[in-house]
Structures are given as structure tokens and as C-alpha cells.
Amino acid sequence: METTTAESYMEGLYADDPVLERVKEVIRTNNMPEISIAPGYGRLLTMLVRMIGSKKVLEIGALGGYSGICLARGLQAGGKLVSLELKQEFADVAKQNVADAGLGEFVEYRIGEALTHLNELLVQGERFDFFFIDADKVNYPNYLELAIQLANPGAIIAGDNTLMRGKVVDANQTKTSVQAMRSFNKLIATDPRLESTILPAYDGLALARVK
Numbered sequence: 001m002e003t004t005t006a007e008s009y010m011e012g013l014y015a016d017d018p019v020l021e022r023v024k025e026v027i028r029t030n031n032m033p034e035i036s037i038a039p040g041y042g043r044l045l046t047m048l049v050r051m052i053g054s055k056k057v058l059e060i061g062a063l064g065g066y067s068g069i070c071l072a073r074g075l076q077a078g079g080k081l082v083s084l085e086l087k088q089e090f091a092d093v094a095k096q097n098v099a100d101a102g103l104g105e106f107v108e109y110r111i112g113e114a115l116t117h118l119n120e121l122l123v124q125g126e127r128f129d130f131f132f133i134d135a136d137k138v139n140y141p142n143y144l145e146l147a148i149q150l151a152n153p154g155a156i157i158a159g160d161n162t163l164m165r166g167k168v169v170d171a172n173q174t175k176t177s178v179q180a181m182r183s184f185n186k187l188i189a190t191d192p193r194l195e196s197t198i199l200p201a202y203d204g205l206a207l208a209r210v211k
């Protein structure tokens, strides 16, 4: 028998989401990593994007499109999600899943190193209302700095996996990625350009508002 956790109890209160369940199934059948955002945080992304009236959203790390669907669901009419993904084959799956969810016209994928695209967007003068950081952990501090530079005033920056399954609180963990996440968390908490909080549920979610 599966143990009931606080998270599984909360999940049990919600009806299944057939669109997102299907995304997870497609990810499994394509042998992609099963590391989409937790359902509770997916719902939070949709709510936050909608609550601040986001028209332009930037995602770093698409995988199979699970969080992309959550973000696109909250967009204002005429809004757009730009999603950055390293792997063409993952972006292809995400694109199909987003299209199957009826959201294809609102989402654009850019393939390759996220840092390259972020710097290009900066040069192009693009600005965004909402950011979701969910890619390679070593670059989280770099992604945060570029997100702040690309942000409209009042923009929200969300970052997933801030606990790295407990590694960030374990002093014996010294890998570069863990150290980068500790730096990211510290920046979220102390950068004077931000007001913020970090939620310790699931794998940890940072939420910051650019002043």
C-alpha cells in the first residue's frame, strides 16, 4: 500500500487532468525523463500567469510540454509563451503535446543553449512578464540574472527544483550543480532587485517579483 504524504493527499482532492496525464504518458512512451513539474506547482504556474495578466511568458526547459501547457493556459488573450529547449527531439514532443492541448498557436519553441537564446532576446529588446526556470541547474544563477534583465517591472520569476531532492541542505553534497542551486537560492533571497519567497513543498519552488 502506498503511503499517503501531504502532497499525495492534496493531489487526491483534485480531479484528473486528462490533458496533462496524456503528456506524462507520451513522455513515458518516448523514454524521456519523467521530470515534469509537480501537478500542484503546475496549477500554481497557471494561476500566477493569469493573476498578473501575463502576455509574454518565457520558459527555460520544455521537456514534453507539461509546464508549457500550464503556463499557456494562464496567458491573456493574444499572449505568447516562448519556450527554450536544448534538444530538438524533446521540443518536437512538447510542440505536439501543446498542439494536442489546443494551445499550439500561443507557443513558440527555440532550440539550443538557453543562454544563447536569452542573450539574443536581450539584444532584440524583448521583455517578459513571467519566467519559469527549469533546465540545467549549473546555469540557474545565470538564468536568474538574464531573467531580471529581460523582465518588465513587476514580472514574476519562478524556479523549480530548489531543493534538488534534499541535496542543497546536505553539507556533504559539493557537486557544482548543487553549489549553483545554493547560489541561486541565496540570490533569490537577497538580491535587492527582487522580493521573493521559496516554497519547500515537492522539490522546492522559488518565486520572485522583479521590483
Ligand SMILES: C[S@@+](CC[C@H](N)C(=O)[O-])C[C@H]1O[C@@H](n2cnc3c(N)ncnc32)[C@H](O)[C@@H]1O
Residues within 6 Å of the ligand: 035, 036, 037, 060, 061, 062, 063, 064, 065, 066, 067, 068, 084, 085, 086, 087, 090, 112, 113, 114, 115, 134, 135, 136
Ligand atoms: C526538468 S526538464 C523540464 C521540465 C518541464 N519544464 C516541465 O515541467 O514540463 C529540463 C529540460 O531542460 C532542458 N535543458 C537542459 N539543459 C539545457 C540548456 N542548456 N538549454 C536549454 N534547455 C536545457 C532539458 O533538455 C530538459 O528538457
